[in-house]
Amino acid sequence: MKGEVKLGILGGGQLGRMLLQAGLDFNLYTLILDPDENAPCKDLCNEFYVGNFRDFDTVYEFGRNCHILTIEIEHVNADALEKLEEEGVKVYPDAKTVRTIQDKGLQKEFYKQHNIPTADFRILKDKQELQENLSFLPAFQKLRREGYDGRGVTRLASEADLGKAFEEPSVLEKLVDFEKEISVIVARNAKGEVSAFPMVELSFHPEHNLVDSLFAPANVSEVLQQQAKEIAMRVISSFEMVGILAVEMFLTKDGQILVNEVAPRPHNSGHHTIKANFTSQYEQHLRAIMNLPLGATDIQSAAVMLNLLGEPGHDGEAAYDGLQDALAVPGVYIHLYGKKFTRPARKMGHVTVLGESLEQAQQRAESVKNVIKVKAL
Known part of the structure; x- marks a missing residue:
């Protein structure tokens, strides 16, 4: 790296915060854009701007001051990213990839076009088209745009569930009889070097439909772990994406691995890598977007990651x-x-629990998972 590198990040939440922490080791000059004046990144970056990362002019003007521009949330203005690319700013992930991933319909069609295994699906314009596809149920209906952390997703078992169906354009995804939900974090730099982290197993909160905990390594065969890793590497190579990509997948009861969704940024399913792996997902993302050699992804310790969510009935300034x-x-x-303020089910932190074996890490996690409570003052 020659001279000071100005890294801009669209989004100043917890992912940006952990990215900044990793960036300190690279002497990066960091700029953050976020709509929240109290965003977690506010006091950790060199320059903090309050603004809407969905607005073209705001993103464009912000990005013009950066050598490299990246994201910690995919719901950003892709048109502005494209213009910045044209003007020589290195934008990772690129505008084309962001546009595809922002739209779950385009994302599913991308998998189909590139022979990436995924659940059967239908693209729906409106609720009327859903009526014409009742024979496809049971299925999950997902809004094509703006779904995040379980929002914009509803389970439709039969015609009796149509009352809770979405009116907007959506994807109808066939219900998968899965044994486990798994994830592989994979990175690619501009030289085309690709490296994947070991597969993890995910446990989802039954009410909020977001990751509740994860187990690393996943308790599956070496053959399936390798297969999942190869699929993830094929996905990021098909996108020709630079940066880090979280590939969430289903392991079906008959042994198939199907891609569910991807996130073109650091992800909840990679938090444990800060403590458990030789290289964290955050350092790996920085290495990728600065076109440096990718770091070793090997596990140093078995781990369980627990999300810390705001307690039910607590809304206000946070206390732990x-x-x-x-x-x-x-x-x-x-x-x-x-985060200054908590509310029910808001992600306020995470706990990584290490052990000499996964069983030991799980036992330790079980002893602490209900100990920490995030409440309001």
Whole structure:
């Protein structure tokens, strides 16, 4: 790297915060754009701007001051990214990839065009077209745009569920009889070097439909782990994407691996890598977008990651109970996201629990998972 590198990040939430923490080791000059004046990144970057990352002019003017521009959320203005690319700013992921991933319909069609295994689906314009596809149920209906952390997704078992169906353009995705939900984080730099982290197993919150915990390594055969890794590498290579990509997949009961969705940024399913792997997903993303050699992804320790969510009935300035008791357990590491205010089910932090074996990490995680409570003052 020659001279000071100005890295711009669209989004100042917890993913941006952990990206900034990794960026300190590279002497990066960092700029953040976020609509929240109290965003977790506010006091950690060199320059912080309050603004809408969905607005063309705001993103364009922000990006003009950067050598490299990246994202920590995919719901950004892709037209502005494209113009910045044309003017010589290195934008990772590129506008074309962001546009495809922003639209779940385009994303599913992309998998089909590139022979990437995924669940059967239908593209729907409106609720009337859903009526014409009742024979396809049971299925999940997903809004084509703006779905995030379980929002914009509804399960339709039969015609009786049509009352909760979406009116807007959507994807109807065949219900998969899966054994496990899994994820592989994969990275690619501009030289085309690709490297994947070991597969993890995901557990989802039954009410909020977001990741509740994960287990690393996943408890599956070496053959299936390798197969999932190869699929993830094929996905990022098909996009010709530079950066880090989270590939969420289903392992079906008959042993198939199907791609569910992807996220072109650091992801909840890679938080544990900060403590458990030789290279974290955040450092790997920086290495990729700066076109540096990718780091070793090997596991140093088995791990369980627990999300810390705002407690039900608590809305206001955040307070944390149980930190001392949790930290008294060996192998427990707490990461708080610097969010000033909590609300029910808001992601406020995560806990990584390490062990000499996955069983030991799981036992330790079980002893602390209900100890920490995020409440309002």
